[in-house]
Amino acid sequence: MKLRTRFAPSPTGLLHVGNAFSALICQQWAEKHHAELFLRIEDIDHTRCKSEFQQQLIDDLTWLGIHWQGDIIKQSNRHEAYRDALKKLHDLGVIYPCFCTRKHIQQEIERMSSAPHTDLSHTAPLYADLSHANDHSDPYLGICRNIDKSRSEIKMKHEPFAWRLHITKAMELINAPIGWNDQHGHFHAASPALFGDTIIGRKDIEFSYHLAVVIDDAKQKITHIIRGKDLFSSTPIHCLLQHLLGLPTPIYIHHALLVGTQGERLAKRHQSTPLKNLKDAGCDSKLLRQFLLTRDPPVWPFADTDIIHIIEQLGRKA
Numbered sequence: 001m002k003l004r005t006r007f008a009p010s011p012t013g014l015l016h017v018g019n020a021f022s023a024l025i026c027q028q029w030a031e032k033h034h035a036e037l038f039l040r041i042e043d044i045d046h047t048r049c050k051s052e053f054q055q056q057l058i059d060d061l062t063w064l065g066i067h068w069q070g071d072i073i074k075q076s077n078r079h080e081a082y083r084d085a086l087k088k089l090h091d092l093g094v095i096y097p098c099f100c101t102r103k104h105i106q107q108e109i110e111r112m113s114s115a116p117h118t119d120l121s122h123t124a125p126l127y128a129d130l131s132h133a134n135d136h137s138d139p140y141l142g143i144c145r146n147i148d149k150s151r152s153e154i155k156m157k158h159e160p161f162a163w164r165l166h167i168t169k170a171m172e173l174i175n176a177p178i179g180w181n182d183q184h185g186h187f188h189a190a191s192p193a194l195f196g197d198t199i200i201g202r203k204d205i206e207f208s209y210h211l212a213v214v215i216d217d218a219k220q221k222i223t224h225i226i227r228g229k230d231l232f233s234s235t236p237i238h239c240l241l242q243h244l245l246g247l248p249t250p251i252y253i254h255h256a257l258l259v260g261t262q263g264e265r266l267a268k269r270h271q272s273t274p275l276k277n278l279k280d281a282g283c284d285s286k287l288l289r290q291f292l293l294t295r296d297p298p299v300w301p302f303a304d305t306d307i308i309h310i311i312e313q314l315g316r317k318a
């Protein structure tokens with residue numbers, strides 16, 4: 001069987017050196033295993049994705065020396081497939097409409113914490129994975145889980161709602177341990193219950209990242225998913241969705257993230273060095289590639305602002 005992987009960036013800003021590191025790790029793995037590498041643009045979040053970043057992302061990856069197979073898939077063109085999957089989950093009875101606002105959830109937590117003898121241990125922990133914060137960062141208390149059908153049907157006509165996955169029902173339906181294998185054949189048991197009833201269809205976007213990514217990986221017959229450790233916490237939910245939807249679970253490889261000298265994450269919000277700035281200032285992409293792929297542990301030791309200094313150092317250290 002042909003091995004396949006993919007790189008799946010979201011055009012929410014300029015690609016930075018942390019994204020470049022991830023793309024290079026993916027490509028390095030594909031080359032080593034004679035696998036196909038696909039590029040997928042994950043742009044379902046129309047509130048954060050911008051078309052100008054999309055073309056820039058393609059240009060930047062090309063400059064970096066990333067080669068992908070075939071056509072680029074764009075999630076914004078695949079709503080029909082996500083809608084079908086949502087319907088399937090609905091027919092299975094494992095999702096329910098949730099009308100809560102963040103404020104409402106917060107108030108409920110406060111109310112329960114101040115009530116005597118309240119056990120909050122069953123609530124989901126706060127997630128560190130802020131990149132997909134809207135999808136599952138809140139410790140949901142199940143406020144809408146048991147609204148009766150006729151009442152929720154009336155509410156759905158007048159109020160915005162999200163679809164939440166009823167984790168307990170879903171796990172009961174599957175009735176088997178779930179998990180994934182990593183590159184060493186090590187099995188990671190998934191406990192999606194830890195994360196509470198995750199949002200699968202959002203109020204503002206119709207589908208969540210979790211649903212779209214699982215459908216696309218199956219559609220593209222991805223055998224190996226190589227992505228950063230920041231997404232490790234999403235993998236149990238992905239395994240659960242794959243089981244519910246009758247899709248295969250690929251092998252997951254979560255690589256270490258490129259970090260700053262203090263171990264801090266190089267996220268767009270921390271103004272990590274954009275590839276475009278390096279390219280525009282005349283950086284040799286071969287030197288950048290060599291630099292990134294030979295860091296052990298993967299550390300980006302430069303301040304973002306002094307591009308000329310970075311370019312000089314890349315030349316020196318290569």
Ligand code: GLU
Binds near residue numbers: 008009010231
């Ligand atoms: N689009 C996601 C991101 O940019 C990556 C998703 C994945 O690799 O599964 O964080």
